[in-house]
Amino acid sequence: MTDWRSVIVGFLVITVLGIVGLTLPGVGQLAAGLIGGFVAGYLAGGGLGSGFWHGLLAGALGGIVGGALLALVVGVAGFAGGPVGGALGGLAGAGIFLGALAISLVMALESAVAGAVGGLLNSGPSEPAGRRY
Template identity: 70%
Template structure:
């Protein structure tokens, strides 16, 4: 079962560190994806598979949101330039979509690997399932 709280927290960590990482282009975003995936995997616990899954979701969510923001910015710029700008914006939009997909894949894979490490380190974590009040 997916722990959406862990995914969201990992996404937020990756986003905040990615914004701060703009000071070191490339390296800052790479580190942000790794740390965000690790946080998601560690919070979810449950072993390597669970950590991988939660890190993957956190990284992919970050890539999708980032791609959407870039697309909106290009669309607004195209609208400001009128009909010619709209045509140029639409053409550029196809390239931006391909770039956003590539970024999402890279962020998802690196976050998934870091999430697997985090899940392995916290393999005995409570996954949020109820044990009926009993502690084992």
């Protein structure tokens, strides 16, 4: 079962570190994906498979949301050029979104590997201590 709290926390770590990581292009985003995936996997616990799954979800969510926001900004900015600019901006936005989906796949895989390591380090029960009955 998916622990969405772990996925959201991992996603937020990826987002914040990705923004900070813009100062080191490429390396900053790689580190953000690894650290966020590790956090998601560690918080979810449950071993290798659970950590892999939660890291994968956090990384994919980060890539898709980031790509959608970038595509939206480019598409809306195209409307400043009138109807032709709007059409070109929409096409550019769609192309950027498809490219971002491909990048999110890579980001999800790196986060999944880091999540597997985090889940392995916290291989106890996957339920948080406060939720046990």
